[in-house]
Amino acid sequence: MHYNRSMTTYFKPWMIILACWLLSPSIAWATMYTFVDGNGVIHFSNVPNDPRYVRMEEVKGRSPVRVRSGKYIDLRDYEHYIESVGSQYKVDPHLIKAVIKAESNFDCQALSGKGAQGLMQLMPGTARDMRVADPFDPRDNINGGTRYLRKMLNIFDEDLHLALAAYNAGPEVVKNIGGVPDIPETVEYVNRVLRHYRRYQASSSSGKGG
Numbered sequence: 001m002h003y004n005r006s007m008t009t010y011f012k013p014w015m016i017i018l019a020c021w022l023l024s025p026s027i028a029w030a031t032m033y034t035f036v037d038g039n040g041v042i043h044f045s046n047v048p049n050d051p052r053y054v055r056m057e058e059v060k061g062r063s064p065v066r067v068r069s070g071k072y073i074d075l076r077d078y079e080h081y082i083e084s085v086g087s088q089y090k091v092d093p094h095l096i097k098a099v100i101k102a103e104s105n106f107d108c109q110a111l112s113g114k115g116a117q118g119l120m121q122l123m124p125g126t127a128r129d130m131r132v133a134d135p136f137d138p139r140d141n142i143n144g145g146t147r148y149l150r151k152m153l154n155i156f157d158e159d160l161h162l163a164l165a166a167y168n169a170g171p172e173v174v175k176n177i178g179g180v181p182d183i184p185e186t187v188e189y190v191n192r193v194l195r196h197y198r199r200y201q202a203s204s205s206s207g208k209g210g
Contacts, residue, residue, distance in 0.1 A: 081142065094200040095193075096149070108136060108141070119145065120144070126148055130145075148167070161180055162179070164194070165179075169183060
């Protein structure tokens with residue numbers, strides 16, 4: 001059994017999901033899974049044949065990821081996932097969150113004028129290279145963005161300033177210059193990420209969380 005419903009930004013997907021789940025006896029007694037894809041289509045299934053599916057029980061009570069232009073500004077739902085991805089790629093989770101904050105301010109549907117997509121603002125070519133199937137899917141985007149950040153850290157021998165500059169301006173530009181390029185946008189980007197990074201580290205140390 002598999003249902004798809006396409007919603008516009010004027011509807012709240014979570015309300016529709018709950019209505020379908022609670023009002024349909026055949027669905028209520030089954031273990032149901034759901035996710036919202038990058039095109040704003042809400043998927044329901046009792047057969048989770050896509051890695052983006054999560055059990056509906058696991059997301060009950062959470063603030064939903066809104067469709068398209070809505071913002072997902074509470075990253076607490078992804079804390080465990082960021083920790084896991086950070087461990088996998090050996091990237092500090094606080095740094096991942098700092099990049100997300102600087103890139104999209106946690107808007108999982110963000111789309112820049114240059115075509116960068118999602119939470120970590122992946123260009124289409126980068127998303128393909130990092131094997132990101134749906135750049136507007138938060139988990140898929142975080143995985144690909146963190147993997148790309150790890151690649152930049154490897155290229156520039158763990159130099160955080162250079163890695164962040166390369167994330168923003170491209171590794172070839174940074175290699176050719178041999179440092180952070182004198183591009184106002186890139187200089188401000190590096191400083192902005194580092195400010196957020198220090199703030200997240202300080203919050204964690206003081207026990208205030210992310």
